[in-house]
Amino acid sequence: MKTTIQEIDGKLVATLSGELDTAASQETQEALQPLLNSEGKDIVIDCTELEYIASSGLRIFLSILKQAKSVGSRVVLKNVNEVVRDVLELTGFVSIFEFE
Amino acid sequence: MKNATKSWLSRLWIIVVAALLVEIISLVQYKRIRGVMEEETEVRAYIVLGAIAAEIGHMMELTEATMSENLWEVRRNLGQPDSLFPAMKRLIDDNPHVVGGCISFVPGHSPSRERLFEPYAYKWGGKIKTMQLAGPDHDYTQNPSFRAVAETGVPSWSDPYLYGRDSLFNLTTFSYPVLDGNGEIAAVCGLDIDISWLGDTLVARQHFPSSFGLLLTRDGKLVVAPPADRTAPEKVEQVMQLISEGKMLSADGKTVIHRVRMNRDPYWQVVEVYDTEEVYEGMHNVWRKQIGFILLGLAILFFMIERFAHNEKELRKATEKQARIDGELAVARNIQQEMLPKTFPAGISGHLEPALEVGGDLYDFYRRDGKLFFCIGDVSGKGVPAAMLMSVLHSLFRLISGKEESPSKILKALNRQLCESNESNMFVTFFVGCLDLYTGKLRYSNAGHDKPFLLPGSGASLLPAKANMPLGVFTDTEFKEQSLTIEPGSGIFLYTDGLTEAKNARRQAFGREHVQEILNSCIKEGCTSAESTVAAVSEAAHAFEAGAPQADDLTILLIKYEPGELLRVSITLINDKDEAEKLGPFLKDFLSKLELDRKTAGGLRLALEEAVVNVIYYAYPEGETGDVTVYAESDRSEVRFTVVDSGMPFDPTAVLSADTTLDAQNRPIGGLGIHLVRKLTDSVSYSRKDGKNVLILTKSII
Numbered sequence A: 001m002k003t004t005i006q007e008i009d010g011k012l013v014a015t016l017s018g019e020l021d022t023a024a025s026q027e028t029q030e031a032l033q034p035l036l037n038s039e040g041k042d043i044v045i046d047c048t049e050l051e052y053i054a055s056s057g058l059r060i061f062l063s064i065l066k067q068a069k070s071v072g073s074r075v076v077l078k079n080v081n082e083v084v085r086d087v088l089e090l091t092g093f094v095s096i097f098e099f100e
Numbered sequence B: 001m002k003n004a005t006k007s008w009l010s011r012l013w014i015i016v017v018a019a020l021l022v023e024i025i026s027l028v029q030y031k032r033i034r035g036v037m038e039e040e041t042e043v044r045a046y047i048v049l050g051a052i053a054a055e056i057g058h059m060m061e062l063t064e065a066t067m068s069e070n071l072w073e074v075r076r077n078l079g080q081p082d083s084l085f086p087a088m089k090r091l092i093d094d095n096p097h098v099v100g101g102c103i104s105f106v107p108g109h110s111p112s113r114e115r116l117f118e119p120y121a122y123k124w125g126g127k128i129k130t131m132q133l134a135g136p137d138h139d140y141t142q143n144p145s146f147r148a149v150a151e152t153g154v155p156s157w158s159d160p161y162l163y164g165r166d167s168l169f170n171l172t173t174f175s176y177p178v179l180d181g182n183g184e185i186a187a188v189c190g191l192d193i194d195i196s197w198l199g200d201t202l203v204a205r206q207h208f209p210s211s212f213g214l215l216l217t218r219d220g221k222l223v224v225a226p227p228a229d230r231t232a233p234e235k236v237e238q239v240m241q242l243i244s245e246g247k248m249l250s251a252d253g254k255t256v257i258h259r260v261r262m263n264r265d266p267y268w269q270v271v272e273v274y275d276t277e278e279v280y281e282g283m284h285n286v287w288r289k290q291i292g293f294i295l296l297g298l299a300i301l302f303f304m305i306e307r308f309a310h311n312e313k314e315l316r317k318a319t320e321k322q323a324r325i326d327g328e329l330a331v332a333r334n335i336q337q338e339m340l341p342k343t344f345p346a347g348i349s350g351h352l353e354p355a356l357e358v359g360g361d362l363y364d365f366y367r368r369d370g371k372l373f374f375c376i377g378d379v380s381g382k383g384v385p386a387a388m389l390m391s392v393l394h395s396l397f398r399l400i401s402g403k404e405e406s407p408s409k410i411l412k413a414l415n416r417q418l419c420e421s422n423e424s425n426m427f428v429t430f431f432v433g434c435l436d437l438y439t440g441k442l443r444y445s446n447a448g449h450d451k452p453f454l455l456p457g458s459g460a461s462l463l464p465a466k467a468n469m470p471l472g473v474f475t476d477t478e479f480k481e482q483s484l485t486i487e488p489g490s491g492i493f494l495y496t497d498g499l500t501e502a503k504n505a506r507r508q509a510f511g512r513e514h515v516q517e518i519l520n521s522c523i524k525e526g527c528t529s530a531e532s533t534v535a536a537v538s539e540a541a542h543a544f545e546a547g548a549p550q551a552d553d554l555t556i557l558l559i560k561y562e563p564g565e566l567l568r569v570s571i572t573l574i575n576d577k578d579e580a581e582k583l584g585p586f587l588k589d590f591l592s593k594l595e596l597d598r599k600t601a602g603g604l605r606l607a608l609e610e611a612v613v614n615v616i617y618y619a620y621p622e623g624e625t626g627d628v629t630v631y632a633e634s635d636r637s638e639v640r641f642t643v644v645d646s647g648m649p650f651d652p653t654a655v656l657s658a659d660t661t662l663d664a665q666n667r668p669i670g671g672l673g674i675h676l677v678r679k680l681t682d683s684v685s686y687s688r689k690d691g692k693n694v695l696i697l698t699k700s701i702i
Helices: A022-031 A033-037 A055-070 A082-090 B002-076 B081-093 B144-152 B196-204 B233-244 B276-339 B384-401 B407-420 B512-525 B530-545 B577-593 B598-618 B672-680
Strands: A002-008 A011-020 A043-053 A075-078 B098-105 B119-124 B127-132 B161-163 B169-179 B185-194 B212-216 B222-224 B255-261 B269-275 B348-353 B361-368 B371-379 B428-436 B441-447 B453-455 B481-485 B491-495 B554-560 B567-574 B627-634 B638-645 B683-689 B692-700
Touching (some): A011 A022, A011 A033, A011 A055, A022 A033, A022 A055, A022 B577, A033 A055, A043 A055, A055 A075, A055 B672, A082 B598, A082 B672, B002 B081, B002 B169, B002 B185, B002 B196, B002 B255, B002 B269, B081 B098, B081 B185, B098 B169, B169 B196, B196 B212, B196 B222, B233 B255, B348 B361, B348 B530, B371 B384, B384 B407, B407 B428, B407 B441, B407 B481, B428 B491, B453 B512, B512 B530, B567 B577, B577 B598, B598 B627, B598 B638, B598 B672, B598 B692
Parallel strands (some): A011 A043, A043 A075
Antiparallel strands (some): A002 A011, B098 B185, B161 B169, B169 B185, B212 B222, B212 B269, B255 B269, B348 B554, B361 B371, B371 B428, B428 B441, B441 B481, B567 B627, B638 B692, B683 B692
16 A cells, blocks of 8 residues: 655645555555645645445545635545446445545 | 125015016016906807897797787687687697786677676697686786787786696797787787796807896896896896996995897897806916916026025135145145255265145255264154144254254154144154265264165165154154264165155065165166166156156155265374464365365465464464364365364353444454454354364365
């Protein structure tokens, strides 16, 4: 699991690569910690290379979303693949996130 | 009920109207016939009376002829008194009706010294005697007949009168003037005629006991009446009164009078009287009887119609009822057939043929957690009661086996349920099996049912199954559970006694040995499908029955254990969070062998990961080390994950799923795991077994 965060055009862009399973979730959560202090900037999570996500990964997504909403910023999931999108649909996450 | 009364009333009305019509027709006919009869009676009366009148007239003519032919001798001897006697003798001898005759001389013409002279001849005892009648005590000049003839010279007939010494005769006298040489009336010659026969004739000619005849004079004076001992004088008097009033019918219409007057002097009248009641009594009786018979006939007809209508109604009711029962039975049969498994996976075939519309046999099978649960049962008796119990059993079997996989425990629970409400004392033989499709382990328990056959490749043999007690007998029955592992390709052949006890016309049973022979020959000939084996056995049973009626429900269930290529791996982890890392490679390796698409593989991986992580995180108390074993199995049609841990009893299926409709702010962070497990698999079942939590996930991959 590889995680990078960049600031592009005033947005925080997190790129996730690999499988976000339970084993990888703690490490990923730590890596994504800066997103919890977004200071009003919009957040983009680039899922182009995210192959798999477990409920622990969803929990990270949800905590980022809750934090961002509280400061009035947006969270956009980008290029979600079929497998991950299925999971998002099964859990109802499609209705609370924005997609690009 | 209202309609029934209405139709009954309408039928009664028809009969009443018919009765009235018949009565009216009958009355009209009676009146018409009576009219004809009255005419006929009248005509006959006139014929009879006319004949009598003619007879009298004829007799009178004869007498008049006698007089005119023989009077010359009297005239010649008018002056010689002695000669007159023989002359008179000859005169009366000439005519048999004449009983006597006299010459009554007009005073002044008497040839004797006496003023009055009356020689008389009469028939007595076959002889003719003579005597001289005139004397002090017999002045014939006082006789009106004599005077009339002597004065007018016109011959006349006297009214009938009674005369006689020893016995009385009815006589009438014909008086004729005798002229002397000067042409003066010198005497009156009288001939006495006996008309006593007339009275007899008037009686003899009567047709009815109470009818009678009368003879009246020209003036209507009664001269001949029936004897008092035959007809009451009062009756005669009443009739005379009617005649005097010119009536021919009494006021009450009961007395009818017919009267014929002679068409010559002396114009006597012959009368016949009869009683209408007597004349028409016979006919009246016939008519009354006829009416009685007709009414009786109609009453019988009505009774018959009622019976017929009643019977028809009963028949219609019975037919309707039968049709309804037939319809309901057909529905019941459909319901029952619907309960049976409709689709048979490869390797399983079932056959159930009820002897009646509905039956008390059942079989069932279904797959749960990679295990095949199956049963066969036979409710004592057959028909509707058996079928109802069978339906209950079927539901109970599904309900109980859905939570419990031990056949003996399933039987125990079934038995308890059945005993609780078995007031009709029915019992059921039942066999329950649970075949693990990944391992071939067969667990089974038998409640008094026929032992199934085990069909390995080497030949059919009876499955060693302890009989135990049937269901529904004792509440506390314990059922022994047995198990064995069967080889792929083996089969279990279950049946009810309807098969082994199928009877031919000579009441011989098909027999278990016979079944075994057929199964063996099937194995030898390489009957590959379960379906063809079941068909071979049921056809053999029917061929054996050879048209004899099926005595009992016939049920067969054949389960062949034909697993595909089995894949089975397992891994044991300890409850450390790092251990979760091992799960990914283990699963990827297993799933890659099944050649699944990315989405299915991803779903399966996520489901298992969530289930296992749940155990690692929550099954054991903080700080306590435990393990979790995962079995991943597949027969290429289904994937089964079994997660076993020794932690605290915990049923994740009882946890409520996360509410996936809440918005972001209200979403709880947890609760997603079990939700995903449910969504991504076909079934999730939990059981606590031997101190362990056993969670089984299955997912079809076909």
